[in-house]
Amino acid sequence: MSDAVVPHKTDAGAPAAHASASGWFTRVIESDLFYSFCRSKLTITAALVTLLFFLLAIFAPLISVQNPFDPAQLQLINSRIPPLWTADGQTPFLLGTDEQGRDVLSAILYGLRISLVVGVLGVAFSGALGILLGLIAGYVGGAVDSLIMRIADVQLTFPAILIALLVNGVVKSVFGNRLDAASMLGVLVLAIGLSFWVQYARTVRGSVLVEKSKDYIAAAQLIGLPAPVIMLRHVLPNTMSPILVIATINLALAIITEATLSFLGSGMPDTMPSLGTLIRIGNNYLFSGEWWIVAFPGFALAALILSINLLGDWLRDALNPKLR
Amino acid sequence: MSVRQNLLAAIVAAMVAVAASPASSQVLRYANQGELKSLDPYTLKETTTIAHHAHVYEGLVGRDKDLKIVPALAESWETLDPTHWRFHLRKGVKFHNGDPFTADDVLFSADRVRANGSNFLSNVPGDAKFVKVDDYTVDVMLSAPNPILISQWDGWYIMDKKWSEEHDSIAPTPASATTPSYAALHENGTGPFIIESHQPGVKTVFKVNPNWWGKPEHNLKEIIFTPIASDATRVAALLSGEVDVIEPVPIQDIQRVNASGVATVMNGPELRTIFLGMDQARDELLYSNVKGKNPFKDIRVREAFYKAIDVDLIKNRVMRGLSTPSALMIAPQLFALSKDFTRPKADIDGAKKLMAEAGYADGFEVTMDCPNDRYVNDAAICQAVVGMLARIGVKVDLLAQPKAQYFGKVLKPGGYKTSFYLLGWTPASQDSHNVLHDILGCRDDPKDPTRGEANLAGYCNKELDALADKILVESDTAKRDQMIKQAFEIAIKDWAYIPLHQQALSWGVSKKVKLTQRADNQVLLYWATKQEE
Numbered sequence: 031m032s033d034a035v036v037p038h039k040t041d042a043g044a045p046a047a048h049a050s051a052s053g054w055f056t057r058v059i060e061s062d063l064f065y066s067f068c069r070s071k072l073t074i075t076a077a078l079v080t081l082l083f084f085l086l087a088i089f090a091p092l093i094s095v096q097n098p099f100d101p102a103q104l105q106l107i108n109s110r111i112p113p114l115w116t117a118d119g120q121t122p123f124l125l126g127t128d129e130q131g132r133d134v135l136s137a138i139l140y141g142l143r144i145s146l147v148v149g150v151l152g153v154a155f156s157g158a159l160g161i162l163l164g165l166i167a168g169y170v171g172g173a174v175d176s177l178i179m180r181i182a183d184v185q186l187t188f189p190a191i192l193i194a195l196l197v198n199g200v201v202k203s204v205f206g207n208r209l210d211a212a213s214m215l216g217v218l219v220l221a222i223g224l225s226f227w228v229q230y231a232r233t234v235r236g237s238v239l240v241e242k243s244k245d246y247i248a249a250a251q252l253i254g255l256p257a258p259v260i261m262l263r264h265v266l267p268n269t270m271s272p273i274l275v276i277a278t279i280n281l282a283l284a285i286i287t288e289a290t291l292s293f294l295g296s297g298m299p300d301t302m303p304s305l306g307t308l309i310r311i312g313n314n315y316l317f318s319g320e321w322w323i324v325a326f327p328g329f330a331l332a333a334l335i336l337s338i339n340l341l342g343d344w345l346r347d348a349l350n351p352k353l354r
Numbered sequence: 355m356s357v358r359q360n361l362l363a364a365i366v367a368a369m370v371a372v373a374a375s376p377a378s379s380q381v382l383r384y385a386n387q388g389e390l391k392s393l394d395p396y397t398l399k400e401t402t403t404i405a406h407h408a409h410v411y412e413g414l415v416g417r418d419k420d421l422k423i424v425p426a427l428a429e430s431w432e433t434l435d436p437t438h439w440r441f442h443l444r445k446g447v448k449f450h451n452g453d454p455f456t457a458d459d460v461l462f463s464a465d466r467v468r469a470n471g472s473n474f475l476s477n478v479p480g481d482a483k484f485v486k487v488d489d490y491t492v493d494v495m496l497s498a499p500n501p502i503l504i505s506q507w508d509g510w511y512i513m514d515k516k517w518s519e520e521h522d523s524i525a526p527t528p529a530s531a532t533t534p535s536y537a538a539l540h541e542n543g544t545g546p547f548i549i550e551s552h553q554p555g556v557k558t559v560f561k562v563n564p565n566w567w568g569k570p571e572h573n574l575k576e577i578i579f580t581p582i583a584s585d586a587t588r589v590a591a592l593l594s595g596e597v598d599v600i601e602p603v604p605i606q607d608i609q610r611v612n613a614s615g616v617a618t619v620m621n622g623p624e625l626r627t628i629f630l631g632m633d634q635a636r637d638e639l640l641y642s643n644v645k646g647k648n649p650f651k652d653i654r655v656r657e658a659f660y661k662a663i664d665v666d667l668i669k670n671r672v673m674r675g676l677s678t679p680s681a682l683m684i685a686p687q688l689f690a691l692s693k694d695f696t697r698p699k700a701d702i703d704g705a706k707k708l709m710a711e712a713g714y715a716d717g718f719e720v721t722m723d724c725p726n727d728r729y730v731n732d733a734a735i736c737q738a739v740v741g742m743l744a745r746i747g748v749k750v751d752l753l754a755q756p757k758a759q760y761f762g763k764v765l766k767p768g769g770y771k772t773s774f775y776l777l778g779w780t781p782a783s784q785d786s787h788n789v790l791h792d793i794l795g796c797r798d799d800p801k802d803p804t805r806g807e808a809n810l811a812g813y814c815n816k817e818l819d820a821l822a823d824k825i826l827v828e829s830d831t832a833k834r835d836q837m838i839k840q841a842f843e844i845a846i847k848d849w850a851y852i853p854l855h856q857q858a859l860s861w862g863v864s865k866k867v868k869l870t871q872r873a874d875n876q877v878l879l880y881w882a883t884k885q886e887e
Contacts, residue, residue, distance in 0.1 A: 100744070101737075101740045101741040101743075101744040101750070102741070102744035102745055104741045105741075106664075106667050106668070106671045106672070106738050106741060106742070107667060107671065109671045109672075110671070129671075129672065129734055130734070130737050130738065130741065131671075131741070210751065299752065299754075300733065300737060300752065300754060301737065301740060301751075301752050313584060313586050314584065314585040314586050314604060314606070315586070315606055316586050317586050317589060317590065317607065317610065318586075318604070318606035318607050318610060319606075319610075320606065
C-alpha cells in the first residue's frame with residue numbers, strides 16, 4: 031500500500047498546478063475529448079445548435095420585434111396573423127402571431143430565455159444539492175449514509191415530474207395563489223432541483239466509495255487535512271466526469287420538466303410565457319387551422335432538447351474508457 | 355428495455371382503444387370545459403353546476419324548454435294574499451334512498467339554503483317564513499309583497515331532511531371549503547337521474563331513476579360526464595365519437611365541427627352578460643401597489659378603465675364575431691328598453707386624461723382575477739383587457755385560475771377577495787330586478803342581508819336600492835320598465851361596472867343526439883334522445 035502513495039499524490043495535485051491560458055488551450059486541443067468531438071459531425075451540429083439557442087436567448091431583446099412580456103406592446107388587432115410566407119402573412123411577424131397579437135418568433139426567443147434559465151439554474155441547484163449529499167453520504171458513511179440513500183431510494187420511486195408538481199403545489203399553497211413571475215421562476219427552479227438531485231447523489235456516493243479506499247486519500251488523512259478539504263479538493267475532482275454527463279442530460283430533462291409544468295398550467299403564467307406555456311396556448315388552436323401558434327414553439331423545444339441530448343450522449347461515450 | 359416498453363405501450367394503446375370504443379346506445383357522454391366540484395346543491399350558484407344538479411335534484415318549481423315556470427315538486431300554488439303564498443306538494447315522490455318527500459323537507463331546505471355558507475341566499479327571501487300546514491301543504495309568509503318570488507326558485511333544490519341529518523350535512527358546504535362534506539360527495543335528490551359514482555374532476559356517472567314521478571322525455575339509461583379542459587381535446591373527443599355532447603365548442607372550431615359531418619354546433623344568443631368589476635368598497639385594495647387609498651373609489655379611474663377597453667376589438671378578435679357588445683348589465687332579450695342605451699366608444703386619449711386628472715398619470719398596478727374554464731374564451735378576454743389597460747399605464751397582474759379556485763376566492767364565502775375581476779351573470783329570474791338586487795345592490799344592508807350577494811365590486815348607491823325595492827313590487831310593466839331604465843342609468847352614471855358583451859351559446863352535439871338548447875345555457879340532458887345503434 032505505502033509504495034503507491036507517492037505517485038498518486040502528485041497525480042491528484044497535478045490539475046491544480048497548471049494555470050497558464052495557452053497551456054489550457056493546448057490541453058483542450060490535444061485532449062481525447064476534443065479529438066472525439068471533431069470526429070463526430072452529429073455532435074458538432076448538436077453543439078452548434080445548442081450554442082445558437084443560447085445566443086438567441088441571450089440576445090433576444092436585440093432580435094425580436096416586440097417584447098412579448100409587455101402587454102402594452104401587444105396589439106389585439108394583430109392577432110392570429112399567419113406566418114410571413116403564407117398568403118395572409120404580414121411584416122414584421124415572421125412566424126405569425128397568436129390570439130393576443132403576440133409575435134410568435136419573439137415569444138419563442140423570450141420563452142427560450144425562461145426555459146434555459148430555469149434549466150441551467152435547476153441543474154445547478156440539483157447538482158449542488160446532489161453532489162453535497164452524495165459526498166457526505168459516501169465519505170461519512172454509516173447512519174448518515176443510510177439515511178440519505180434511503181431518502182434517495184424513496185424519491186427514486188416517484189417520477190421526477192410528480193415531485194416537481196408536488197413541490198410546486200406545496201409552495202403555491204403556502205404563498206397563496208399569487209406569485210409574481212420572478213418568484214414563479216424561483217419556484218420552478220426549486221421544484222426541478224428537488225426532483226433531480228438523487229442521480230447526482232448516488233453517482234457521487236458511488237465514486238466516493240471507490241476513491242475513499244485509495245491510498246492518496248489515506249495519505250491526505252495522514253497529513254491531517256480536514257474532511258471537507260479532502261472531500262472537495264481530492265475526492266470531488268475524481269468524480270466529475272460522470273457528473274458532467276448527468277448534468278448535460280439533466281439539462282434537457284429540466285427544460286422538458288419546466289415545459290411540462292407550464293404546459294399543465296402550473297408553470298409560467300400566460301402573460302409571461304415559456305416554451306411550455308406557448309405550446310399550451312397554441313394547443314387550443316392546433317386543429318383549428320392556426321397551426322403556427324403551437325408548431326414553432328414545439329419545433330424550438332424539440333430542437334433544443336434533441337441537440338442537448340445528443341451532446342450528452344456523445345459526452346457519455348467519450349468519457350467512458352470502455353468504449354474508447 | 356425498449357422491447358418491454360413497446361409491449362407496454364401496445365397494451366396501453368389496446369386498453370385505450372377498448373375504453374374508447376363506440377358508446378353503447380342510450381349511454382350519453384357529455385364533456386364540459388369545467389369540472390363538477392361539489393354535489394351539494396347550495397355550494398355554488400353557477401349555471402353549469404346548477405344544470406348538473408338539475409339531473410338529480412328538483413326544486414318546488416322548474417322551468418320548461420322556453421324558460422317558463424312549471425310545477426315540479428310543488429304541484430300547484432296560489433297567493434292567498436300578496437304576502438301569503440300556499441304551495442301544494444306533489445304526493446308519492448321519493449328521494450333516491452327511498453325516503454318520502456314531505457313538507458318537512460321543504461322547511462329544512464328553506465333553512466339550509468339561507469344558512470351560513472350557502473351561495474343561494476338571495477334566491478329565497480331571508481325574512482320569508484315557511485309554515486307547514488300539513489304533510490303536503492306549505493305556506494310562505496312574506497314581510498312585503500313579492501310578485502317574482504318563485505322565479506328564483508328553479509335553482510333552489512329540495513334536499514332530504516332525514517338524510518342530511520343522518521350524514522351530518524345540515525349546514526351547507528361553502529364554496530371555499532377545503533374538505534368536502536358528505537353532501538358534497540353524495541346526492542339524494544328526487545330527480546330523473548341518480549348519481550352512481552362521482553369522482554370530482556374526473557368522471558361522474560348518472561343512472562336513470564326508475565322511480566321518478568315524471569314522464570321521461572329521453573331514451574337514456576346512463577349519462578357519463580367528464581370534464582375536458584383543453585379546447586382542442588374536447589373538440590377531438592366530439593369528432594371521434596368519444597363523447598356525444600360538448601359545451602362549449604371553442605369559437606375557433608365551430609366551422610370545423612359543422613364541416614365534420616358527425617356533429618353540429620347548436621348556436622344561439624346567450625342571456626349571460628360578461629362584465630368587469632372593480633372593488634369600490636375597501637379603503638385600500640387587496641392586490642395593488644397603491645397603498646392607503648383605493649383608486650377605484652375615484653369615479654374618474656372607473657371611467658378611464660371603461661373607456662380604455664375596446665369591446666368591438668374583443669368581439670372581432672377574441673370572440674371571432676360571436677358576441678354582442680353590451681351597454682347594460684343585462685341581455686337585451688330580458689329588458690325591453692335595452693335599445694335606449696348605447697355603449698360609449700373606447701377612447702384611449704380620454705382615458706389617459708382621466709387617469710392624469712385622478713392623479714394616476716403613471717398608472718398603477720392591480721391584480722385581476724379571471725376564470726379560465728368558465729366562459730367562452732374567458733382567459734383570452736382577460737389577457738386582451740390586460741393589454742388594453744397597459745395602454746393607459748395600468749399594469750395588470752393576471753391571475754387566471756380554474757373556476758373552482760376562482761369562485762372560492764372571489765365570491766361571498768371566500769370574502770370577496772378580489773380587486774378587479776371578470777364575471778358573467780345570467781339573472782336566475784330572467785328579470786332585471788335580479789341584476790339590480792344581486793349585482794348592483796349595496797352589500798351589508800341590515801334590512802336585506804342578501805342584497806348585493808354577487809356584488810363583488812361592492813358598488814353601492816342607496817338611490818338605486820330604493821328603486822330596486824319599488825321595482826320588485828310594481829306590477830305595471832310599462833311603469834316598471836321605466837324604473838328599471840332609471841336604475842340602470844344611475845349605475846352607468848356611476849361607472850359601476852364595465853359590461854363587455856353577451857357571449858353566444860355554442861354546444862357541440864353529435865348527429866346521433868337530439869337536444870333542447872335553453873337560452874340560459876343549462877345543458878339539460880333529460881331532454882336528450884340518442885339514436886339507437
